[in-house]
Amino acid sequence: MTTFSRRDLLRLAAGTGAASLLAACAGPGGSSTADPATTGSGLAGPREGNISFAHWRAEDKDVFETILADFFKSNGGKIAVRQDISPSADYQSTAIQKLRGGSVGDAFTAFRGAQFLDLAKAGVSTDLTGQALLQKYETSLIAAGSDGGKQLGVPYQLVFNTPLANTDLLSKAGVGEAPKDWQGFLALADKLKSQGVAPIAWPGGDAANAGQLLNVLVVNNAPTDDALGKIETGEHKVTDDWFLTVLKQYAELRPYFQNSATGTSSDAALALFAQGKAALLATGSFQVAGVRKLGATFGIDLLAPITTTADKAKYEGVHNATFILGVNARSTKQGAALAWLEYLSDPVVAGAYANGTAQHVTVKGVEYTNADLKALAPWLTRKTALAPRFQFTNLDVRGAVENATVQVAGGKTPEQAAEEAQKVIDQKKK
The missing domain is CATH 3.40.190.10 (Periplasmic binding protein-like II)
Structure with a gap:
């Protein structure tokens, strides 16, 4: 687990002085027999067409619609982006199947941890290593989007998983x-x-x-x-x-x-x-x-x-650093998808997203004007841990652990809940 240094956080808040960093939502990678992530061969393709942007933040829909309209104008109407939004629980469990088909999520998002790693192993995540857009981000804050020495996605949100x-x-x-x-x-x-x-x-x-x-x-x-x-x-x-x-x-x-x-x-x-x-x-x-x-x-x-x-x-x-932006390796419109990610990476656009959604971002030089973001500014210099919940790479094991807490909250003794959960964990690990 890592912590932010004061220097990292204040660099991210450059341009506002009073800006704060919020957290929404990477374990070690492993070898896989699935298709490897691409090396970006399609990223230089045509920057035109209609593309799908898959994510789970329904509460961000209106803000994204405004940004999408501006993006459409800025590219001369050559690229139109449709939002494909699923509830977070559904996105966690079904996104990999949808994205592998290539018809949904030319550009997509991933949760840090198990889902990001599963998508990488399934060959869904295009390698963004060396792309110019990465220079727009704080390097120390996008590590959750890397695996096996490749930058397979870019964490866009920095949020606090704190009550x-x-x-x-x-x-x-x-x-x-x-x-x-x-x-x-x-x-x-x-x-x-x-x-x-x-x-x-x-x-x-x-x-x-x-x-x-x-x-x-x-x-x-x-x-x-x-x-x-x-x-x-x-x-x-x-x-x-x-x-x-x-x-x-x-x-x-x-x-x-x-x-x-x-x-x-x-x-x-x-x-x-x-x-x-x-x-x-x-x-x-x-x-x-x-x-x-x-x-x-x-x-x-x-x-x-x-x-x-x-x-x-x-x-x-x-x-936590999450909402990891990626380009779908199965898409035939990777050039257009990359153009959309590049647009989101612009500090002005990222600022519009951040202030409109009360979500801080990992893009450098963003100016935060949202009153709630400013009110939470003191958390910039506090010692916070990287959310341990996302250390799990096996969602069945994570589910068993978390279900034990729900069982205890519902009245079961801690010892009984722990014993029952450990039996499930032992089975799921095999």
Whole structure:
């Protein structure tokens, strides 16, 4: 797991001074018998035609439509881009089949971790190494798009997988600063509950987002930064003491989740938070725009539960580099797809995307004007860990680990949930 240096972050924010870096959503690669990623042979092809851009950010649709219209004008009407949008859970499970067909996703996005690696192994990701557009990005922030020494994609978003906080509700509860240890966090949750609101809105019924909370509950409990991923290799188990501690903390949080938390969808949890009925939203900064779209006007900050004593805490939160842009190796319109990625890489265009969606980007020299991005500026210099949830390369194993947390939140004992999950993990590893 890596952390941002102050220099890296402030370089990315150059041009704004007050800009902040947000996080939405790469393990080691391996050999594969699938077709290798191309070396960019089609990237010099015709820059014309109608192409498909596949992604999962439905909340970004309108902003992208504006950018697409400007792109169409800028290329003299030679390239038209259609958005092909799927819900994040569906995109995670079905994108590889669709993209391999070549008819969808001439340009596409990928989640960091398992999906990116699977697409690379399947020969879907065109090698972008040496392309001029890479010079527009902070090199240290696009490493998640490389595999086997090749730059197979470009992470576009930098987001915090750290709970959102309603600062108005925190102030009403008399909270002046974020708790620095686990007991302090539980005390905060008690104060919030006494105000008649749910301390934490958690989408336990949505597999794509239920696991976001796991990120912040793991980083200070894990014996090493890569411990969560090592559950997949067998070097660690969910029955280990450190992970049982994580599960026990899920049990301690039961009284502070909203009613029926394990069956709550992401949209329902978002609405609960946006309506001021929950103080924290246990997902990440990638949902800031969604909160505002529902009409919320309260102040927003980030607040991660510190799961240890203050002296043992290594990290204040979690970040991720995701929404990895790529060109489909199976596409017959790679030249046009590359032109679209080049357009997105322009600092002015990237700024329009960032400010319109409340998503920071990895492009250099972007000016951020969005009020929420500015409000979160202090997180630029805080020590945040690279989201460990995406260390898994086997989604079945990740699912078993995350399901154990849901089971505990639903009432199962940590020990029983861990034992059942470990049996599944042992089977899935074979």
